[in-house]
Amino acid sequence: MLLHVSTAYVAGEQEGLIPEKPFLMGETLRMGTHLDIESEQNLIKETMRELNANCSTKKAERRAMKDLGLKRARNFGWSNTYVFTKALGEMMIGHLRADIPVVIIRPSIITSTLKEPFPGWTEGIKTIDTIIVGYAKQTLPFFLADLDLIMDVIPGDMVVNAMMVSMSAHSEDQQAHIIYHVTSSLRNPAPYAVLSDSGHRYFFDNPPCTGRNGEFVQLKKMRFFSTVERLIMYMTIKYKLPLEMLHLANILLWGVFSRHYNEARRKYRFVMQLIELYAPYALFKGCFDDMNSQKLRMAMNKHQNINVAYCFDFDPKSLDWDDYFYSVHIPGVLKIMDD
Numbered sequence: 033m034l035l036h037v038s039t040a041y042v043a044g045e046q047e048g049l050i051p052e053k054p055f056l057m058g059e060t061l062r063m064g065t066h067l068d069i070e071s072e073q074n075l076i077k078e079t080m081r082e083l084n085a086n087c088s089t090k091k092a093e094r095r096a097m098k099d100l101g102l103k104r105a106r107n108f109g110w111s112n113t114y115v116f117t118k119a120l121g122e123m124m125i126g127h128l129r130a131d132i133p134v135v136i137i138r139p140s141i142i143t144s145t146l147k148e149p150f151p152g153w154t155e156g157i158k159t160i161d162t163i164i165v166g167y168a169k170q171t172l173p174f175f176l177a178d179l180d181l182i183m184d185v186i187p188g189d190m191v192v193n194a195m196m197v198s199m200s201a202h203s204e205d206q207q208a209h210i211i212y213h214v215t216s217s218l219r220n221p222a223p224y225a226v227l228s229d230s231g232h233r234y235f236f237d238n239p240p241c242t243g244r245n246g247e248f249v250q251l252k253k254m255r256f257f258s259t260v261e262r263l264i265m266y267m268t269i270k271y272k273l274p275l276e277m278l279h280l281a282n283i284l285l286w287g288v289f290s291r292h293y294n295e296a297r298r299k300y301r302f303v304m305q306l307i308e309l310y311a312p313y314a315l316f317k318g319c320f321d322d323m324n325s326q327k328l329r330m331a332m333n334k335h336q337n338i339n340v341a342y343c344f345d346f347d348p349k350s351l352d353w354d355d356y357f358y359s360v361h362i363p364g365v366l367k368i369m370d371d
Contacts, residue, residue, distance in 0.1 A: 033133035033203045034125065035195060040138040040215050040320050042119040044110050047317040052211040052324045055119055057127045061109025069120060072104060111312035126209060133208035135198045139191045140184035140215040140320065141313065144364040148189045152364025160227060161365045162306065167231060167254050168240045168366060176307050177314045178258040179225040184217040184320060186348060194325065194346040197332055212328065215320040216348035230357040260311050271300050
């Protein structure tokens, strides 16, 4: 059989209940468009040929291809290249699978493990961890998130458990072409306010050393903006206008502020890139139906003993989100940050 790990966010920026259904070849998220994967491949090859003919640098080449991917993704209704190519992968697998059983796992935002190999295990700083690290270092005083919206997260070991159980369930079913949403927004929804509140409480109880000499500094509660427009307006007034004034002063004074200006511009661009990257997830208004996943859980509980069901648990209903973030995820992220 073939098991493919995709992402729940192949749904794009849809709202309401999103079903566990496969993509048809050529299907898009924007009305009036049709996707021809071969044409997209030819466009990539042609663009690469033009860049090579113009002797573009590797940096310029990467920038051009990144811009092309984003442009093509948005043309068909996807927010970025990552979710666009995940959808393309699903289409190709469905089209070419013949009589091979296919299972597609669509996790939402994957967070640190709940149990295995130990609580809080994760590889690197990802997705919502940016907020945690920024708050711990007091380098990110604000972020984009509507605290009333659902933050669909799932521990990494639950995703792995779902993968193993689904392989066992469908390995001999040649007709299988099934989607599993490994998500939490329907079974056990957690609003962004849970992460904000548990994070603030954790750092109040365990203040990090953020000063230059390792001293404890007073933490300020992070400010959240519920729309991109409000955050960009704030960024413009507080950061962009002063940055432009610094640029002008730097020109008039023959570059005396060049180092300071370049550092400030780098930080400004970094935050703007974060806003663009996380906006589709931080402001997502959909809810992932996980009926197929629930049926799989019920079948496992029915046919296996309780110890097996416990070891391969992937039911988000069992999670206390406040306790998970406070006791498991945040400490795990901070350990990675310190290492």
